[in-house]
Amino acid sequence: MDLCLELLRADHGTAAAAEVARRLVVPPHRSGGQAQYVSTPMPQAPGASLAPLLDWAREHLDQPLTLRLLARQAGTTTRTLTRRFTAELGAPPLQWLTAERVRRVRQLLEETTLSMEEIARRCGLGTAANLRVHFARETSTTPSAYRTTFGTGQENRSGAS
Template sequence: MGSVALAVTDGMLHFELSVAYEVFASAPAGVPVAWYDLAVCGPAAVRVGRFRLEPDHGLDRLTSADTVIVPGWADIDEDPPAELLQAVRAAHEAGARVASLCTGAFVLAAAGLLDGARATTHWAHTGTLAARYPRVEVDPDVLYVDNGSVLTSAGKAAALDLCLHLVRLDHGSSVANAAARRLVVPPHREGGQAQFVAAPVPDRTDHPLAALLPWALERLDQPLTVNDLARQARMSSRHLGRRFRAATGTTPLQWLLTQRIRRAQELLETTDGSVDAIAEATGMGTAATLRRHFNRTVGVPPDTYRRTFRSRPRPGTDHTPAPTPA
């Protein structure tokens, strides 16, 4: 997998393009392997975000690459250019491994490369991808999907996860770890996109649950039931369920669980409380219950989440990097 081609046209996202370029353009210091021959390929000068980019080669170069990277596609409501779709299809038919970053999955789907396959994209657009391309099995919960010759990543930073995964496949874990150290990122992140999706809370103040939801949020440490919520809202449990579905898209119990998990995330990020204490503070009862729901919902255990998302050092902790040995 020695050659990598970045497929660019007007409308690509510059962050994902930069991520791929940073990973594949130069080897980490001291890595004893031949690095990638990187080519930026496009039809002519293109606009990437607010930048003007001069590709090194035309899109026809994609067919001679071992790996083709399709960065994020900015306007998912616009059809990708026919020449890009044709070039990506031709590269795949010629034996190239094709990977999309973030919304680049819409290009691969439009090219027919994801038909009958599992794929992902940025969590905000997974529903659109699934609706527009029903033959694609869209997985909204993962950071990337590897189908062998076709790979897709979730949004933004997950593009880096996929690029490092490609390095790991080609050169092994030690080289991928070296590349990750150069970029100052973890070589492999646990969990999926659920870690980064905000909990659904209606932002309107005129819906029928406008008073109930804040009331419930203030009492997450209590063992609230659907009957408790219905009593507070002065409606039947069945009527409450219908109102909840209309306002939040989910059931009262699922909404409560989501809010409890979100509160647990906040406490893990900002306090030193034990998992037992956080379970009690979020109405989960026991650490075992919290771990079970947290792992299933977020994709990682609470302790792993805390290590990843700790927002600030504990008082009195010195986070100054240790001096490098001479």
């Protein structure tokens, strides 16, 4: 399995190998004693009426997005938006927003060497401390440990060129 993931990383990049490893529930590089990393996206209803709002929110994750702002963007009240989110996505808006921000953090940890402060800013989490709190809550690991396991430095640890 390790060799397959290494070949996948060499041919298609670290992000592809990391995604396959998550789907297989194995680390892309074994260093011992690691937690399992499973990508758990929110359920998405096909043709969901919230799709334009979700796309808009993903494009503006770096900005302060409040329930009121999301409702205004959707052209509805906060109460109606909360009901629609729960019905269509199985979670309230701010829970979905936090999960999307953490998903973006994962992507940046895997694909860049940006500082935690810069990642926090780009993902709308404010500070590195806030990023660490939300990341640990969602993934049960630290951003640094996640980057060590899935990040762009992966090829340096494996000994491959």
